[in-house]
Amino acid sequence: QVHLVESGGGLVQAGGSLRLSCAASGRTSSLYSVGWFRPAPGKASEFVGTKTWSDDKTYYADSVKGRFTISRDNAKNTVYLQMNGLKPEDTAVYYCAARSWGSRLSTDSREYNHWGRGTQVTVSS
Numbered sequence: 001q002v003h004l005v006e007s008g009g010g011l012v013q014a015g016g017s018l019r020l021s022c023a024a025s026g027r028t029s030s031l032y033s034v035g036w037f038r039p040a041p042g043k044a045s046e047f048v049g050t051k052t053w054s055d056d057k058t059y060y061a062d063s064v065k066g067r068f069t070i071s072r073d074n075a076k077n078t079v080y081l082q083m084n085g086l087k088p089e090d091t092a093v094y095y096c097a098a099r100s101w102g103s104r105l106s107t108d109s110r111e112y113n114h115w116g117r118g119t120q121v122t123v124s125s
Helices: none
Strands: 002-007 010-013 018-026 033-040 043-052 058-060 068-073 078-083 092-099 119-124
Touching: 002 092, 018 033, 018 092, 018 119, 033 068, 043 068, 043 078, 043 092, 058 068, 078 092
Parallel strands: 010 119
Antiparallel strands: 002 018, 018 078, 033 043, 033 092, 043 058, 068 078, 092 119
16 A cells, blocks of 8 residues: 655745645555646546656646656655646645556546545635
8 A cells, every 4th residue: 555645735926836745655666656636627637747656757737847847755755746837727736646557657547546635735816
């Protein structure tokens, strides 16, 4: 089993930055990738970005490309979502998710089998 805990959310003005953390514990050696998702109107879960657990492959949604970056601190088993140039439409609860299998990065939330409880990000205009 893998346990994920997000932190780092908060209130920020438009144009500002936040760094979200996702601390992973348990059988992390079994993980293939980690992703970030947020709810969106008409969608249960909107893909934000993803990164392979063991190397540096990443993929981002067009809406955040160039503004958001995913990285990992191997020693701390923690994945970060650095969010710059925040916009009011980025306001959401952000969820960290992980996959224990795969051969390619996925944008489909249904393919992730471990989830954190989320952290709120609010961007004021």
